[in-house]
Amino acid sequence: MKRWLTVLWCGLVLWPGLLLAASEVQGVRLWAAPDNTRIVFDVSGPVQHRLFTLDKPPRVVIDIPAGRLAGNIPALSASGGLVKGVRAAMNTPDTLRIVLDLARQSSPRSFSLSPNDQYGNRLVIDLYPGDATPRSAPAAAPEQTLAKQPVEKVPVKQVPAQLRDLVIAIDAGHGGDDPGAIGRRKTREKDVVLAIAKRLAQLVEQEPGMRPVLIREGDYYIGLRKRIEKARRNKADLFISIHADAFKDHRAHGSSVYVLSRRGASSEMARVLAARENAADLVGGVSLDDKDDALREVLLDLSQTATLEASFEVADNMLGELRHIGQTHKSNVQQAGFVVLKSPDIPSLLVETAFISNPAEENKLRDSRHQQQLAHAMLRGIRNYFGKHPPPGTRVARAYKVRRGDTLSEIAQQFSVSLNELRGYNGLESDTLRVGTTLRIPPTRDS
DSSP states (O other), rough: HHHHHHHHHHHHHHHHHHHHTEEEEEEEEEEEEESSSEEEEESSSSSOOEEEEETTTTEEEEEEOOOEESOOOOOGGBBBBBBEEEEEEEEETTTTEEEEEEEOOOOEEEEEEEEOSSSSSEEEEEEEEESOOOOOOOOOOOOOOOOOOOOOOOOOOOOOOOOOEEEEEEEEEEEETTTTBEEEEOOOOHHHHHHHHHHHHEEEEEETTEEEEEOOSSSSOOOOHHHHHHEEEEEEEEEEEEEEOOOOSSSSHHHBBEEEEEEHHHHHHHHHHHOOTTTOOOTTTEEEESHHHHHHHHHHHHHHHHHHHHHHHHHHHHHHHHTTTTTTTSSOOOOOOGGGGGOSSHHHHHEEETTSSHHHHHHHHOOHHHHHHHHHHHHHHHHHHHHHSTTTTTGOOOOOEEEEEEHHHHHHHTTTTTHHHHHTTTSSSSSSOOOTTTTOOOOOOTT
8 A cells, every 4th residue: 555655646746747748849830920920839738838038139938847849840940020030958957948039129928729620739929019018909099179279260261071081901811820721732711811802902902982901911810809900990991801611511612701690799799898997999989988888888789780780781792793703602691700790880791702622612712813803793892882881071972962954974074083984883874864863973083
């Protein structure tokens, strides 16, 4: 009995060390984004680690007790973003030390990831510029009211308000260490959706009265809520997230368009209402922080309802246009609780362009001509919706009320647009006008 107790005691003492000894660093990958750099260490199992920073020169140090390097790792010499280089050595016989040499002072954050379909266990280090951990975008500063000064009252010619462009936020899904779905030919979802997103952005840029904002411009990952935050910072009128679907049955095919489900909207309402201390939670530009619970809920519900209705309509337009270039997986707009669709004040939709798991559709997604067709279909969906529902104050919201004696050609000349543009923009089959009719004026680059 005494011998068995001794064996048991030794096992309890040594067991944590045995677990840690099994943790080997097998590879390193680095992704440089505009506002942070991510370093991912592939490890053989869950690891304990200690993280700290050093100055002069700036460094981040990761100590892994009982850690080991599994052979030579070429990626350790990689550099980019905030990282100048990566080196590793045994700091003590029982501790692996990894040092990140930095281009400038940075704030690190670390966490572990469990295995998924593509990768095993991982230790992730996110580096942010400066010496403070990243925070949500701050609330907009209140407008300052200037002291009133006596002014001489003179007749002033009224100048029309400056019209703005529509802002279309275009989000390429996944990125960086998250490749998304992978096809039989090793086509990665993150690559094809970024190519499509860039093509759509080019088309939007060429469209009078519209301006694109690419949420992800390169091969790096952005957190889901940070994608929403970027769209909001740029005052987006529409958010489109582009993806490529996958399914275990390789025969599944067709594109789909999703909007937020009612259940997803309800959970987001609860989350926003619970964030009392967050002054950045705005609904239609109105802060919720100084409102009581009942009013907060009413305001958010009204905003969400209007946003969901707009999302449904633009998604329906998008699905109709996608149907012209290929089969759709479902005949109707689908609903889901995707995080990127949860903005209460920006109409949002997610487009599954095709099934990358289907060999035929994978080949299409790799084809630049098909990518351009998808981008054109999405642009037509955007154009169709905002042609009917132009936001006030935008260049696409110009209108003219027909008066007695007006002709279509004179109105076109007055607004410097072609007769065909004016006719097509209003869906007119003839040039006959009815007095009192309101014509929508196509935006021009000078308007």
